[in-house]
Amino acid sequence: MTGSLAKTPSNRVVILGALSAIAMATARIYAAEGAALMLVARNADRLKGLADDLRTRGAVQVETAVVDLEAAAADAPALMAVWKTRLGGLDHVHVIYGYLGTQEKATSDPAELARITSSNYSTAVQWCEAAANIMRAQKRGSVIAISSVAGDRGRQSNYAYGAAKGGLALYMQGLAHSLAPTGVRAVAVKPGFVDTPMTDGLKKGGPLWASPEKIGKIVRRAADKGGPVQYAPGIWRMIMLVIRTVPSFVFHKTKL
Amino acid sequence: MSTRFHPSDTLASWGRVVKARHLVARPRFPDEIGELISGFSPDAPGLAVGLRRSYGDSNLNPEGHIIDMTGLDRMISFDRETGLICAEAGVSFSQALQLLAPAGWFLPTSPGTRFVTMGGAVANDIHGKNHHAAGTFGASVTRLKLWRTDGVAQEVGPGDPLFHATVGGLGLTGIIEWVEFRAVRIPSTEVEGEDTPFENVSEYFDIAAEKKDRYEHTMAWVDCATGGSHLGRGILSSANWYQHGGLTAHREEPRRKMPIDAPSFAINSLTVRAFNSIRHELKTMRAGPYRQHYEPFLYPLDAIGGWNRLYGARGFYQYQCVLPPDTARDGVVELLKTIVASGQGSTLAVLKDFGPNPPVGLMSFPREGTTLALDFRNQGEATLKLMADLDQIVASAGGRLYPAKDGRISAALFQSGFPKWQEFREHVDPGLSSAFWRRVSA
Structure with a gap:
């Protein structure tokens, strides 16, 4: 932490689910720019390690908050206000946490289905709305949520997750519309296949798999530029257009 | 065993000769290490690996567990x-x-x-x-x-x-x-250097001895396709940090990528000869002082991501030895003669004199003397035969091979090259092993 106190941060950024691979890649870009960061996740030791990393890489201020984001969503407005105070202002909020789960389990276990819905949609929108309300008042800033290409068409293999992520994207689209007069940005980023521990077990490799670093760059850029729904990388816009267009009588013959 | 390990058939070392199945885990946090290694034992040893730039089998543990530490x-x-x-x-x-x-x-x-x-x-x-x-x-x-x-x-x-x-x-x-x-x-992120051509091995040793006191960085590229009076001709690059330049880091991404394996005919004796000749001419033309960023000077091959695929799907071998000062001159001549005679010419051959610094590790490869690094496209038996001939020369010169580059040396050559290996063995964790270690400690 060399001479950090005197410097003015480039941006003041809250990252929810800061320990995910995509969040970490995004945070490193902000750190190199000299941002002030509030990292929120459940594991205190891991947050400390990440905070050291980001300070070393150039963040002028790194704060951490140990919070279960699903359990604490009802307190979102109050917590968001506290974090804004700790950072001395609020420029960007990234809602990155989520839960993949398995469709098989969700089909038979109500708790799994509830967790998938809560993590990826119903609590996520609480945090987005709390952030948006602060920004609406200050007429400045951005709220960026991680959705998924799985949200573009319901598929037998992951429709619980897909529906929640798809709902989140729809929410962000509406939020962007409502914030348009204020100049505040709301964006849903929809990654395709990302090579993270969450997907370890799947067969990887090939042109459609992206690194968390590549997605991080898109997520960081989405805070400043682009429309309310952004595919990451952009090729997925075309792929999903095709997938949405396939008629059901064909689609239902696939195992996707 | 932890469910965090996933089967992989694609894990390979940089030389890509060995293709084997591993169970791989990719932790992202230090607190995961304890659980991942808890199942390792002498019967089921594991191994931690990084970016897998070792060429042979020191970073492989076929049919066993691997912890990919890059997370x-x-x-x-x-x-x-x-x-x-x-x-x-x-x-x-x-x-x-x-x-x-x-x-x-x-x-x-x-x-x-x-x-x-x-x-x-x-x-x-x-x-x-x-x-x-x-x-x-x-x-x-x-x-x-x-x-x-x-x-x-x-x-x-x-x-x-x-x-x-x-x-x-x-x-x-x-x-x-x-x-x-x-x-x-x-003082800056630029180096100021010069390239000095030499016409044979003897000239190399004279020039290297003269440059090493004046330059912090030295290495020589050697033509392994030309014999006779030009045996061991090449170019010695030497450089110091430039005192007055700016401070900028390199670009993180490679400029180009090898998207696929090159066809097996891409590197053969003709292309190696042509490559070496052209390179010799170009470098000779450039001889004299120059200034450049550290990236092209220190990391010329990093400009092409996955350059190892240039050697085709069968992969390639690296061969790096060090010979003590008193046998180095004759030993390098013998090694080069043997390579030229084999017609398998190494595409990239590098000579460098190591300093007298005492080794830090029991198993550190560098020692005072001259190191020669070579790479050979995998042509099966012929390549193994050539390297076995080189082994003989290294052994009789009292030299040793670099484990990071090796995937085939005998236990005898390893053990004679690393006299402290038994002392080292006392410190080896019984729950860890590699294909290399099983071979050379037998």
Whole structure:
């Protein structure tokens, strides 16, 4: 932490689910720019390690908050206000946490289905709305949520997750519309296949798999530029257009 | 065993000769290490690996468990006043330089690629073009944290026997969680150097002896396709940090990528000969002083991501030996004669004189003398026969081979080259092993 106190941060950024691979890649870009960061996740030791990393890489201020984001969503407005105070202002909020789960389990276990819905949609929108309300008042800033290409068409293999992520994207689209007069940005980023521990077990490799670093760059850029729904990388816009267009009588013959 | 391990048929070393099945786990946080290694045992040993730039089988554990450490890539601290830096084992030299270089610091030494991890740099006690001035990477390491598979984690540093076994210890003494080392000051991120052509091996030795006192970085490229009076002709590059330039880090991404394996005819005796001749002519034309950023000077091959695919799907072998000063001149001549006669010419052949710095690790490869590094496209028996002939020359010259480059030497040659190997064996964690270690410790 060399001479950090005197410097003015480039941006003041809250990252929810800061320990995910995509969040970490995004945070490193902000750190190199000299941002002030509030990292929120459940594991205190891991947050400390990440905070050291980001300070070393150039963040002028790194704060951490140990919070279960699903359990604490009802307190979102109050917590968001506290974090804004700790950072001395609020420029960007990234809602990155989520839960993949398995469709098989969700089909038979109500708790799994509830967790998938809560993590990826119903609590996520609480945090987005709390952030948006602060920004609406200050007429400045951005709220960026991680959705998924799985949200573009319901598929037998992951429709619980897909529906929640798809709902989140729809929410962000509406939020962007409502914030348009204020100049505040709301964006849903929809990654395709990302090579993270969450997907370890799947067969990887090939042109459609992206690194968390590549997605991080898109997520960081989405805070400043682009429309309310952004595919990451952009090729997925075309792929999903095709997938949405396939008629059901064909689609239902696939195992996707 | 933990469900965190997933089967993989694609894990390979940089030479890509061995294709084997492994069970691979990719932790992202240090607190995962303990659980991952808890199932390792002498009957089912594991191994931690980094960016897998070792060429042979020292980073392979076929049918066994592998912990890919590259997800542990956080910086822990960096003191911009003293240059003391601490980083998790999976941090690459490339990432570290992004932080160090703009602040006027540099790695104490670096191999010819920046895509190596901290853990790998310690485990192979890597060396670079400045060995005669700076020694190996291990000489700058002040502390590291090591997990044993019995679950005990400890910090070790210079003076601790386990530290000196771990430096150069090929990842066999434990899992390295983080490494702390001293960076070195640089006046700029540019080097000022010159290329000096030499017409044969004898001239190389004369020029190298003269340059090493005046230049921090030296290495020579040698033409392995030409014999006779031009045997061992080549170009010696020597450079120092430029005193007046700016401080900018390299671009992180490779400029180009090899998207597919090259067809097997891409590198053959004709193309190797042509490549070497053209290179000799070009470099000779450029002889004289020049200035450039550290990136093309230190990392010319990193400009092409996956350059190892140039050798085609069957992969290639590296061969790197070091010969003691009193046998080096004759030994290098013998080695080159044998390569020229085989017609298998090495595409990239590098000569360098190591300095007299005492080795830090029990198993450190560098020692005073001359090192020759070669690579050969895998042509099956013919290539193995050539390397066996080279082994004979190295053995009779009292030299040794670099484990990071090797995938086939005999236990006898390894054991005669590393006289402290039995002392080292006492420190090997019984829950860790590699294909290399099983072969050479037999």
